Amino acid sequence: MNYFGTTTFWLKKMRAANRKRPAVSGKKNLAYLLFLILISLFYVLRHDISVSREPLLDTQTAMEGYGESLRMNMVSILPDTTVISKEREQLLTAIEERIVTYLYQIPDYSYINSLKTYLRLRPELLEQFPSAVPLEKGDYFVSSSYGIRSHPISGKSKKHFGIDMAAPLGKPVYASASGIVLDIVRSKKGYGTHIIIKHRFGFRTLYGHLSKILVSEGQNVEQHELIGTVGSTGSSTGHHLHYEILKNEIQIDPMSSLDLKKTIYTHLIELKPDNDGRE
Numbered sequence: 086m087n088y089f090g091t092t093t094f095w096l097k098k099m100r101a102a103n104r105k106r107p108a109v110s111g112k113k114n115l116a117y118l119l120f121l122i123l124i125s126l127f128y129v130l131r132h133d134i135s136v137s138r139e140p141l142l143d144t145q146t147a148m149e150g151y152g153e154s155l156r157m158n159m160v161s162i163l164p165d166t167t168v169i170s171k172e173r174e175q176l177l178t179a180i181e182e183r184i185v186t187y188l189y190q191i192p193d194y195s196y197i198n199s200l201k202t203y204l205r206l207r208p209e210l211l212e213q214f215p216s217a218v219p220l221e222k223g224d225y226f227v228s229s230s231y232g233i234r235s236h237p238i239s240g241k242s243k244k245h246f247g248i249d250m251a252a253p254l255g256k257p258v259y260a261s262a263s264g265i266v267l268d269i270v271r272s273k274k275g276y277g278t279h280i281i282i283k284h285r286f287g288f289r290t291l292y293g294h295l296s297k298i299l300v301s302e303g304q305n306v307e308q309h310e311l312i313g314t315v316g317s318t319g320s321s322t323g324h325h326l327h328y329e330i331l332k333n334e335i336q337i338d339p340m341s342s343l344d345l346k347k348t349i350y351t352h353l354i355e356l357k358p359d360n361d362g363r364e
């Protein structure tokens with residue numbers, strides 16, 4: 086049979102099959118289509134889950150490698166500055182190609198270590214995720230850390246999802262990174278009067294037991310912007326700020342975030358004693 090013969094033969098066969106098909110076949114086709122879509126979705130999701138886990142380790146290894154090369158580059162004593170600056174630019178580009186994905190993927194602050202050298206060259210990135218202290222130096226002391234503790238009111242052993250920063254009533258509370266005010270809650274229980282701010286890279290911060298709120302929902306805030314004042318609203322036994330950091334919806338220990346910005350900037354000031362600290 087030639088080409089036309091074959092086509093006509095199959096067309097006839099298909100038309101005959103269509104005539105024979107009862108009305109219910111439309112529903113069957115739809116069910117089959119839905120089944121195919123579900124199967125495809127399952128594979129896409131499964132693939133997504135597996136790829137989002139694998140590259141975190143890969144990216145971390147790569148970031149550590151680039152970070153170390155960058156550190157070596159910065160302390161290099163080679164006389165050829167063109168080669169050194171060219172290599173530095175290449176390393177910065179390689180880091181910048183991956184850093185957004187990396188910051189979205191990391192589950193906590195332990196992964197930031199590999200970025201410390203990069204952050205010394207690009208410290209402005211620290212404004213976009215929690216890296217500053219939400220209270221003024223000298224106003225507070227950490228009265229309760231993150232993790233399992235005996236609850237101050239019930240006495241039961243319970244996980245504390247943030248840190249408590251004891252401070253006098255009315256002391257200013259600042260946003261620890263730039264972001265958008267996601268939620269303002271006024272409650273007599275739990276966190277009492279509190280603010281939740283959404284930041285870049287899947288970070289959120291929560292400021293609890295406030296006496297006053299000085300921002301509104303949907304408002305954009307800068308890092309260090311005044312957002313409220315210390316109080317003792319909700320389940321609280323004294324004036325303090327309950328400070329929480331959530332990464333990809335999960336509460337993490339905020340302690341290592343408190344020194345992050347200070348560490349980077351202190352290092353920069355030490356490197357340039359004639360500089361006033363501003364980059």
Ligand SMILES: [Zn+2]
Binds near residue numbers: 328
């Ligand atoms: Zn607390």
